[in-house]
Amino acid sequence: MRRWETDPILAVDHLTMRFGGLIAVNDVSFSVGRGDVTALIGPNGAGKTTAFNCITGFYKPTLGRLALSHDAPASPEEVQALTANGQAHAATTGGALYLLERLPDHKVASRARVARTFQNIRLFSGMTVLENLMVAQHTRLTRSGLLSPSALINLPSWRRQEKEGLDRALHWLEKVDLVSRADDPAGDLPYGDQRRLEIARAMCADPVLLCLDEPAAGLNPRESAALNALLLSIRADYGTSVLLIEHDMSVVMEISDHVIVLEYGCKISDGTPAEVRSDPAVIAAYLGVDEEAVEAVEAEVGL
Amino acid sequence: MAKALTGDGSAPARPAPLAVALKDAVVSGVITWLLLLPLVGFRATESGSGPLTLTTRFGLVTVFAVVVAVLRLVMHLTVWRPGREKRVAATPSALAGLGARISPLAKPAFFTLALLYPLLAVVLSGGLTPSRYWIDLGIYIGSYVMLGWGLNIVVGLAGLLDLGYVAFYAVGAYAFALLSTSVPINDFMAGHLGEGFWAAWSFWVCLPVCGLLAALWGVILGFPVLRLRGDYLAIVTLAFGEIIRLVLINWTDFTNGGAGIASIPPISFFGMPFSAGDDGFAAHFGLTFDPMHRIIFLYFVILALAALTALVTLRLRRMPVGRAWEALREDEIACRSLGINTTLTKLTAFATGAMFGGFAGAFFAVRVRFVSPESFTFIESAMILAIVVLGGMGSQIGVAAAAVLMIGGMEMLRNLSFLKSDWLLGPDFDPTLYRMLIFGFAMVAVMVWRPRGLVSGRLATIFLKERKTVSGDLVKEGHG
Numbered sequence: 001m002r003r004w005e006t007d008p009i010l011a012v013d014h015l016t017m018r019f020g021g022l023i024a025v026n027d028v029s030f031s032v033g034r035g036d037v038t039a040l041i042g043p044n045g046a047g048k049t050t051a052f053n054c055i056t057g058f059y060k061p062t063l064g065r066l067a068l069s070h071d072a073p074a075s076p077e078e079v080q081a082l083t084a085n086g087q088a089h090a091a092t093t094g095g096a097l098y099l100l101e102r103l104p105d106h107k108v109a110s111r112a113r114v115a116r117t118f119q120n121i122r123l124f125s126g127m128t129v130l131e132n133l134m135v136a137q138h139t140r141l142t143r144s145g146l147l148s149p150s151a152l153i154n155l156p157s158w159r160r161q162e163k164e165g166l167d168r169a170l171h172w173l174e175k176v177d178l179v180s181r182a183d184d185p186a187g188d189l190p191y192g193d194q195r196r197l198e199i200a201r202a203m204c205a206d207p208v209l210l211c212l213d214e215p216a217a218g219l220n221p222r223e224s225a226a227l228n229a230l231l232l233s234i235r236a237d238y239g240t241s242v243l244l245i246e247h248d249m250s251v252v253m254e255i256s257d258h259v260i261v262l263e264y265g266c267k268i269s270d271g272t273p274a275e276v277r278s279d280p281a282v283i284a285a286y287l288g289v290d291e292e293a294v295e296a297v298e299a300e301v302g303l
Numbered sequence: 304m305a306k307a308l309t310g311d312g313s314a315p316a317r318p319a320p321l322a323v324a325l326k327d328a329v330v331s332g333v334i335t336w337l338l339l340l341p342l343v344g345f346r347a348t349e350s351g352s353g354p355l356t357l358t359t360r361f362g363l364v365t366v367f368a369v370v371v372a373v374l375r376l377v378m379h380l381t382v383w384r385p386g387r388e389k390r391v392a393a394t395p396s397a398l399a400g401l402g403a404r405i406s407p408l409a410k411p412a413f414f415t416l417a418l419l420y421p422l423l424a425v426v427l428s429g430g431l432t433p434s435r436y437w438i439d440l441g442i443y444i445g446s447y448v449m450l451g452w453g454l455n456i457v458v459g460l461a462g463l464l465d466l467g468y469v470a471f472y473a474v475g476a477y478a479f480a481l482l483s484t485s486v487p488i489n490d491f492m493a494g495h496l497g498e499g500f501w502a503a504w505s506f507w508v509c510l511p512v513c514g515l516l517a518a519l520w521g522v523i524l525g526f527p528v529l530r531l532r533g534d535y536l537a538i539v540t541l542a543f544g545e546i547i548r549l550v551l552i553n554w555t556d557f558t559n560g561g562a563g564i565a566s567i568p569p570i571s572f573f574g575m576p577f578s579a580g581d582d583g584f585a586a587h588f589g590l591t592f593d594p595m596h597r598i599i600f601l602y603f604v605i606l607a608l609a610a611l612t613a614l615v616t617l618r619l620r621r622m623p624v625g626r627a628w629e630a631l632r633e634d635e636i637a638c639r640s641l642g643i644n645t646t647l648t649k650l651t652a653f654a655t656g657a658m659f660g661g662f663a664g665a666f667f668a669v670r671v672r673f674v675s676p677e678s679f680t681f682i683e684s685a686m687i688l689a690i691v692v693l694g695g696m697g698s699q700i701g702v703a704a705a706a707v708l709m710i711g712g713m714e715m716l717r718n719l720s721f722l723k724s725d726w727l728l729g730p731d732f733d734p735t736l737y738r739m740l741i742f743g744f745a746m747v748a749v750m751v752w753r754p755r756g757l758v759s760g761r762l763a764t765i766f767l768k769e770r771k772t773v774s775g776d777l778v779k780e781g782h783g
Contacts, residue, residue, distance in 0.1 A: 056640065058636075058639075058640075105639045105640070106638075106639045106642050106643055106644045106645065107642070109639070109640055109641055109642030110642030110643075110644075111642075115640065115641070116640050118636075118637070118640070122634050122636060122637040122640075123634075123637070124629070124630045124633035124634055124637065125633060125634075125777050125779070126629075126632075126633050126761060126773050126777045126778030126779055127626075127629060127630065127633060127761075127763070127773070128763045128765075128766070128771065128773065130763075130765055130766065130767055131626060131629075131763060131764060131765060134623075134626055134765055135623075135626050135627060135630040135638075135641065135643075136641050137623075138623050138626075138627055138641060138642060138643050139641075139642040139643075141623040142623045142624070146623070146624050146647065146648070146651055147622075147624060147651065151622045151623070152618060152619075152622070154618070166765070170767070179767075182766075182767040182768070183763060183766045183767055183768055183769055183770070183771045184771065185771075185773040185774070185777045187777040188777065201641070202640075202641075205641050205642060
């Protein structure tokens with residue numbers, strides 16, 4: 001079943017990102033299935049993180065369209081109409097449609113509900129674990145205004161709202177097994193815990209699409225297995241689609257439904273893990289051998 | 304040899320420590336003597352209009368050299384002694400333990416002292432009139448505590464380096480000065496609410512207006528500059544402070560230029576003037592009139608304003624906006640990835656800080672009853688920033704302590720006349736000239752001893768089981 005073809009949550013069309021003369025991402029198109037775990041892989045410098053930064057609004061792409069649809073896929077006509085009228089979002093028959101390249105980064109997170117983590121962990125290290133998760137719920141907690149009077153004078157309505165936020169934070173603390181460290185500064189946690197906390201923080205922002213930049217980097221095999229379980233549970237229990245960049249093939253092959261391979265800014269392969277694994281272009285890109293030697297290598301790695 | 308064994312038993316081959324120490328002392332004494340010979344030993348003095356005469360002071364050089372030699376000898380035999388075990392602080396030192404025990408008491412004690420301060424001043428100085436100096440000092444310190452707490456929102460919480468905070472102080476002060484001395488407003492109020500209404504009530508009516516105007520200027524400044532970071536933001540805010548001051552000097556029609564605005568109406572006890580008349584404060588409460596009543600009332604007004612600043616900040620820190628400020632200081636990019644509108648968040652921090660600056664400015668104008676651009680120079684901004692940094696960025700009690708230390712300490716250094724006695728530095732010595740020098744040394748010493756300020760830890764705003772203090776090493780200062 002190819003959900004990314006029938007029900008894409010994110011459709012990337014002709015994404016191109018130039019930095020002066022350097023073309024980091026060159027005319028890449030792919031789609032991310034709703035409720036799938038999609039992996040973006042490729043050798044170092046292939047343009048994976050650049051593509052990620054475009055999707056999450058940190059870069060404005062030079063060219064291309066990033067169409068994110070909430071709840072149900074948008075029809076091509078609806079996408080076309082929104083593209084033509086210059087707006088950033090529109091309601092569709094089944095939900096809502098956002099063109100991410102037209103939104104500023106904080107609106108990609110707050111309105112289009114795309115959350116992300118970073119390759120080099122970016123926690124609020126001077127704040128406690130619990131505070132990190134409370135900050136993540138900023139959008140939800142400031143619905144009644146940044147300086148809402150109910151919060152300023154601590155009315156019961158605000159206390160109820162804050163309690164809900166606290167409960168959500170606690171739920172995610174249990175999920176990533178950090179309840180005992182809730183009151184410790186985030187900067188004091190060991191590396192593996194910081195990685196998990198960053199994912200929990202992103203999930204507290206209540207995303208429809210969770211983008212993870214190398215979540216397994218620096219994890220030992222046991223932590224890596226726990227991460228797989230966590231990601232599968234995010235997909236199964238919360239219906240959040242996951243897009244991840246990863247070098248660790250055990251993570252990629254085990255949990256992803258869809259793999260996209262980039263090399264030198266171009267897409268070289270796209271399909272299920274099994275398809276990608278047997279694609280000669282991918283093997284050549286990863287192992288650096290020419291086409292004739294591929295068979296020998298395949299035999300060696302047991303394919 | 305016996306000495307060597309007792310000094311360092313495990314290495315008998317090593318020379319005796321006393322011999323080493325003596326040798327070092329002699330060598331350093333000789334080096335000192337040679338070094339100081341040209342510096343101190345020869346002195347050229349001008350005798351009237353005649354030629355320079357050379358005098359020699361070999362005795363003084365020798366005294367210095369002996370002092371150095373003896374000091375090094377003593378150090379070698381005590382602190383630098385070989386094999387001396389360094390004391391390891393396995394358990395927290397007695398001082399730290401004491402600190403942990405008194406810290407929960409610090410805030411109530413500070414507040415009680417602040418409340419009882421006028422009473423203490425009157426009792427200890429023996430009467431209302433002699434306590435004037437002390438209560439004035441209290442008001443002065445209170446203003447800086449409030450300004451420090453206001454700037455603390457911008458610098459300490461949001462991590463935005465603002466070198467032009469005095470601009471908002473000036474906006475508040477001038478707003479009050481202009482509004483309260485405005486003839487049209489006075490006439491309008493006299494027509495509707497009675498003669499003398501504006502003179503009596505202007506402070507209480509203008510106070511919120513001044514705060515709002517300062518906040519508005521905070522937003523006006525914030526919009527163009529908050530995309531800047533770090534040093535660039537600091538420079539632009541510094542320039543903004545100077546622009547405000549230069550406008551105040553040069554826009555003579557409006558602000559009366561460098562001459563300033565005088566005869567600002569004094570503060571009233573909520574409409575009741577502090578005067579000797581029958582409708583005055585003293586007559587109404589059956590007291591004998593004393594001009595000190597007004598001063599003491601001013602003290603309580605600044606105390607209330609400062610308390611308001613502290614309480615609002617405390618409340619804001621526990622709201623999403625306050626957490627967003629601190630998150631912004633920690634990592635701006637992560638904030639944006641979580642959907643926090645960083646521009647709006649920075650603007651609220653700027654505006655809130657500016658508003659308290661405006662309140663303090665209005666208070667300044669009603670206390671001094673005269674404003675001029677000279678009161679709002681860069682040195683004021685630097686002073687307030689120094690209070691925030693010295694206190695520990697983000698810490699309220701630390702900033703309050705730093706304000707007491709800096710403003711009170713600087714004032715106390717004026718009273719060093721005992722140094723003029725014959726057996727110390729002689730009657731020619733003017734201690735007030737050295738006030739800033741001593742103060743600078745003290746600040747350097749504090750920053751060496753506590754590089755993150757007096758109170759470096761950050762108290763968590765929400766907790767599950769226990770409220771912990773985050774060590775200052777983990778808390779970031781922000782990039783501006």
